Amino acid sequence: MKMSKLDRLGIEVSKLGFGCMRLPMKGDAIDREQALAMFDYAYQHGVNYYDTAWPYLGGTSEPFVGEALSRYPRDSFFLASKMPVWLVESEADFERIFEEQLVRLKTDHIDFYLLHALSKARFDKVLEQGLYDLCRKKQQEGKIRYIGFSYHDPAERFPAIVDRYPWDFAQIQYNYIDPHLLGADQLYQTLESRGIPCVVMEPVRGGFLSTLPEEFNAIFREYDPDRSPASWALKWVASHSNVKVTLSGMSSMEQMIDNIRTFEGDLTMTPAEEQVVDTVVRKILDVHTVPCTGCEYCMPCPFGVDIPEVFKAYNNFKLFRNADMTRAAYFERLKDGFRADSCKKCGKCMKACPQHIQIPDMLETAHREISEACLTK
Numbered sequence: 001m002k003m004s005k006l007d008r009l010g011i012e013v014s015k016l017g018f019g020c021m022r023l024p025m026k027g028d029a030i031d032r033e034q035a036l037a038m039f040d041y042a043y044q045h046g047v048n049y050y051d052t053a054w055p056y057l058g059g060t061s062e063p064f065v066g067e068a069l070s071r072y073p074r075d076s077f078f079l080a081s082k083m084p085v086w087l088v089e090s091e092a093d094f095e096r097i098f099e100e101q102l103v104r105l106k107t108d109h110i111d112f113y114l115l116h117a118l119s120k121a122r123f124d125k126v127l128e129q130g131l132y133d134l135c136r137k138k139q140q141e142g143k144i145r146y147i148g149f150s151y152h153d154p155a156e157r158f159p160a161i162v163d164r165y166p167w168d169f170a171q172i173q174y175n176y177i178d179p180h181l182l183g184a185d186q187l188y189q190t191l192e193s194r195g196i197p198c199v200v201m202e203p204v205r206g207g208f209l210s211t212l213p214e215e216f217n218a219i220f221r222e223y224d225p226d227r228s229p230a231s232w233a234l235k236w237v238a239s240h241s242n243v244k245v246t247l248s249g250m251s252s253m254e255q256m257i258d259n260i261r262t263f264e265g266d267l268t269m270t271p272a273e274e275q276v277v278d279t280v281v282r283k284i285l286d287v288h289t290v291p292c293t294g295c296e297y298c299m300p301c302p303f304g305v306d307i308p309e310v311f312k313a314y315n316n317f318k319l320f321r322n323a324d325m326t327r328a329a330y331f332e333r334l335k336d337g338f339r340a341d342s343c344k345k346c347g348k349c350m351k352a353c354p355q356h357i358q359i360p361d362m363l364e365t366a367h368r369e370i371s372e373a374c375l376t377k
């Protein structure tokens with residue numbers, strides 16, 4: 001297992017982190033047997049960074065991770081979890097959730113503690129409630145070792161959060177396609193220029209980059225028939241010097257074995273490999289998508305449409321053509337009333353959109369194309 005030195009923190013972490021938001025399931029419950037075997041495989045192969053959060057798997061991830069890791073010496077791994085900022089309305093809420101997390105995780109401290117899924121609006125709440133200072137208090141009590149945050153908002157709002165506090169680390173979404181869609185290079189460079197260690201989530205973009213259409217897979221296979229599309233995506237992320245941990249939300253032993261093989265190998269991208277990835281990126285981007293940045297200036301829609309989420313699902317559908325994942329994103333995660341077919345074409349949103357998107361027309365197109373592709377199967 002390749003390791004990263006975190007000089008500022010004086011520790012070494014495995015470059016591959018086990019993201020515990022997509023553990024294998026049997027019906028509605030975690031497939032305990034397979035998941036425990038995956039923990040053992042990861043641990044025995046040198047993975048020492050395990051990431052969970054309060055809401056993962058409907059709240060069952062933290063207790064399971066606590067149980068799985070309690071089988072190993074506490075000082076032999078690093079545990080990461082997160083404060084669900086959206087649930088905190090008072091110091092008492094923070095205290096109650098944090099103490100329950102320690103119980104769930106069967107531990108007296110959390111090594112890497114993050115304020116979860118910050119956006120500008122959520123960061124305003126962090127400031128109002130003094131949540132960073134509450135984390136510092138826990139740090140002084142020895143219950144948190146390092147304080148960070150994870151980020152889910154457009155790149156231009158990132159530096160204001162990064163520069164507000166002396167963060168020990170930060171977690172961003174980064175993969176070989178997002179620099180072209182979400183300005184993700186800007187996020188990475190902001191952290192690198194300030195010497196803040198970077199943990200990466202979504203290196204395979206929620207699974208899209210490991211289930212690419214065959215024409216893209218063929219480009220990777222032609223270069224190396226033995227490497228999976230996921231291993232290309234992970235290696236691209238891990239080759240960046242300030243990416244200290246790449247989190248992979250593995251949901252099968254097969255994925256675990258493949259990912260560990262990637263992180264036992266050379267993580268430097270050769271110029272020829274960079275070229276292969278560039279070719280795939282250019283082909284993916286050839287597809288016409290809606291230029292929505294997810295800024296949410298168009299929100300709220302008076303009729304309930306979640307405009308940015310609809311365009312996100314539609315763009316992923318256009319780019320990666322994965323009907324199953326699109327059905328889950330559009331028809332399962334977006335509930336009735338939030339989808340594009342609730343649009344009444346009032347036009348309010350268009351006045352606010354800096355990208356000048358013809359939102360009502362594009363919503364109609366998105367709903368029609370997604371329905372045709374996903375409901376006819």
Ligand code: SF4
Pocket residue numbers: 300301302303304305307342343344345346347348349350359360363
């Ligand atoms: S045009 Fe449609 S999406 Fe836009 S605000 Fe009106 S109802 Fe909502």
Ligand code: SF4
Pocket residue numbers: 291292293294295296297298299307308311352353354355356357359
């Ligand atoms: S539709 Fe326009 S305003 Fe709405 S999130 Fe996308 S880019 Fe922003």
